[in-house]
Amino acid sequence: MTDSHPTTFDGVTPTPAWAFDQYQRLRDQLPATSASRGTPRWIASLEPLAGEFDAFVFDAFGVLNTGMAVIPGAVERLASLQVSGKPILVLSNAATASQQVLTAKYRAMGFELTEDRIISSRWLLEDSLAREPRHGVWGVIAPAHSDSHSLGPLTQQPVRPGVTDQALDACDGFIFLSSEHWDESLHTQVSNSLKRRQRPLEVANPDLVAPRGDCLTLEPGFFAHRLREETGINPRFFGKPYGPAFDAALERLAGIPAHRILMVGDTLHTDILGARAKGMASLLVTDHGSLAGMDLDACIRASGITPDFVTGSI
Template identity: 90%
Template sequence: MTDSHPTTFDGVTPTPAWAFDQYQRLRDQLPATAANQSAPRWIASLEPLAGEFDAFVFDAFGVLNTGQAVIPGAAARLAALQALGKPVLVLSNAATASQQALTAKYRAMGFGLTEDRIISSRWLLEDALAREPRQGVWGVIAPAHSDSQSLGPLTQQPVRPGVSDQALDACDGFIFLSSEHWDEPLHAQLSNSLKRRRRPLEVANPDLVAPRGDCLTLEPGFFAHKLREETGITPRFFGKPYGPAFDAALERLAGIPARRILMVGDTLHTDILGARTKGMASLLVTGHGSLAGLDLETCIRTSGITPDFVTSSI
């Protein structure tokens, strides 16, 4: 399948430096946490930490895989931790695929994961919809292959290229699952509809960018913040770095103190920031994700978000 996530939008082509600057620009929209005054410990890999922590939570893109490609050694690292009896979770902002499809994807990549070991931002949204049913017609921004029926008893209007202004205006709210096929005309349509009548916007995936092969793609978080700035609507986010994602991970690991859980991620403003707000330890992976090629010491100092450990690959 050809990847159809946008790599440019309105003159913007995302780079690691651009993404970092954007996260900094949006800092007042992210969770607040006290700065860590200690310098991070730089390590060659995750291996020396296997005995220091009781459980491990992994981001997916930029840590385990980039797009459809598995990062070398990632599957073996998770398997080694599992062999030691260490609980392992994947906490991902992925929202296009259903839980069943996402689990099948990672098992096909060689990761020994079951559905209960994966927490996706899509699952977080589905759980919220089950607990708080939405009334009326909701526009769902997702490609046809995303199986949006797993969202539960929700009256849906697909929001894809070709949707009419009348169909958008009839929606009582919008759910942003995926940026696949999202483009300038469709964005302008939705923005104008929300200006005509303000309605809720719920966003499973808060990421601004995602690493896919040799490029960064623009993700729902980027477009949600543009809509916020254009319309004044405050989106409701479910994935990292926001509380629901990390609360769900801690609930799955009940009985293990947060300080004994290591969050492993590639982004300071999502993985590391979210972990710090919950008292979890953190390992920043720098070689494959949205910070690849940047001066990490400058990024840490500028953001004030300090991981406990840094490595280039797990």
């Protein structure tokens, strides 16, 4: 399947430096950070930390994989922790695939994961929909292969290129699952519809960018923040760095103190910030994600978000 996530939009082609600046610009929209923990400890890999923590939570993109490509050594690292009896979770902002499909994807990559070991932002949204049913007609921004029937008893209007303004205006709210096929024309349509009548926008994937192969793609969080600035709505975000995502991870690891759990991620403003806000330890991975090639010391100083550890790859 050809990847159809946008790599440019309205003159923007995302780079690691651009993405970092965008996250900095949006800091008032992100969770507050705790006081700095000092200088992070640089390590060659996760291996020396295997005995220091009781459980491990992994981001996916930029840590385990980039697009459909597995990062070398990732399968073996998770398997080693599992053999040693360490509980592991994957905490991902993936939102297109259902839990069943996402689990099958990672198992096909070689990761021995079961559904209860994966918490995706899609699952967080589905859990919220089950607990708080949404009434009326909801526009679902997602490609045809997104398996949106798992969103439960939700009356849906697909929002894809070709949707009419009349159909958009009839929606009582919007759910943003994926930026696949999103373009300037569709963005303008949705923005104008929200200007005509403000309605809820719920965003399953808060990421601004995602690493896919040798490029960064623009993700739903980026477009949702643009819609916020254009229309005055306040999107509801699921996933990292927001509290419910990390609360769900801590609940799955009940009985293990937060400071004994290591969050492993590639982004300061999502993985590390969200973990620190919940008292978890954190390891920043630098070689494969949205900070690849950046001056990490400068990024940490500028953001005030300090991981406990830094490594190139797990």
